[in-house]
Amino acid sequence: MDRYARERVNMVDRQIRARGITDQRVLEAMLAVPRHCFVPAPYRRAAYEDRPLPIGEGQTISQPYIVALMTSLIEPGPGDRVLEIGAGSGYQAAVLAGLVERVISVERIPSIASGARMNLERLGITNVEVVVSDGTEGWAAAAPYDGIIVTAACPAIPRPLIEQLAEGGRLVAPVGGRDVQDLIRVVKRGGKPEEESFGAVCFVPLIGRHGWQE
Numbered sequence: 001m002d003r004y005a006r007e008r009v010n011m012v013d014r015q016i017r018a019r020g021i022t023d024q025r026v027l028e029a030m031l032a033v034p035r036h037c038f039v040p041a042p043y044r045r046a047a048y049e050d051r052p053l054p055i056g057e058g059q060t061i062s063q064p065y066i067v068a069l070m071t072s073l074i075e076p077g078p079g080d081r082v083l084e085i086g087a088g089s090g091y092q093a094a095v096l097a098g099l100v101e102r103v104i105s106v107e108r109i110p111s112i113a114s115g116a117r118m119n120l121e122r123l124g125i126t127n128v129e130v131v132v133s134d135g136t137e138g139w140a141a142a143a144p145y146d147g148i149i150v151t152a153a154c155p156a157i158p159r160p161l162i163e164q165l166a167e168g169g170r171l172v173a174p175v176g177g178r179d180v181q182d183l184i185r186v187v188k189r190g191g192k193p194e195e196e197s198f199g200a201v202c203f204v205p206l207i208g209r210h211g212w213q214e
């Protein structure tokens with residue numbers, strides 16, 4: 001095993017399984033995706049540490065545990081179509097790609113979107129489409145979605161995202177202030193969103209029509 005593969009095994013054991021993530025498919029996906037390939041060269045040695053890392057333009061790749069937690073909260077199934085808001089490095093999308101049928105990932109910063117596409121392409125991941133758009137509007141063209149993951153902090157869950165969630169679909173999003181948020185899961189049942197909270201998290205802001213102002 002190379003150094004990074006060893007670090008990845010430790011990451012999954014100590015940061016993810018040890019904190020209570022038990023979904024075997026999610027653990028396997030976290031083991032399979034080479035996180036260091038999504039981290040800029042100056043931070044690559046820290047790729048498997050228990051923290052977010054800078055990816056340029058003031059944006060970050062989320063902490064591994066948070067990626068695993070959000071992934072498990074949407075209960076990804078093999079036939080699912082999932083929408084991600086905030087492609088960033090493409091790492092979260094790569095983890096999802098191994099678990100579901102198709103991922104659409106929306107990113108507002110074109111250079112970041114190109115980086116995500118390049119990272120995914122290099123690993124031969126073909127079931128993720130990265131689009132440049134304001135993700136607070138969702139991506140109606142491929143709706144409805146079985147799962148939606150918002151990887152930037154929103155003042156409230158953007159209404160278009162609730163509308164684009166399938167019946168029985170699961171959405172996770174950090175909702176709250178610009179500095180600290182609550183990780184919220186919404187499940188759509190009988191057309192109505194049911195909310196549950198999963199604790200405090202810290203994300204960069206979601207900027208757009210139904211998010212924060214720039």
Ligand code: SAH
Binds near residue numbers: 085090092
């Ligand atoms: N999921 C990413 C991390 C995302 S960081 C990963 O795995 O690496 C949050 C990202 O959300 C940033 O890239 C930021 O540019 C993007 N973002 C912020 N507001 C957005 C919006 N309205 N629509 C789409 N992307 C947005």
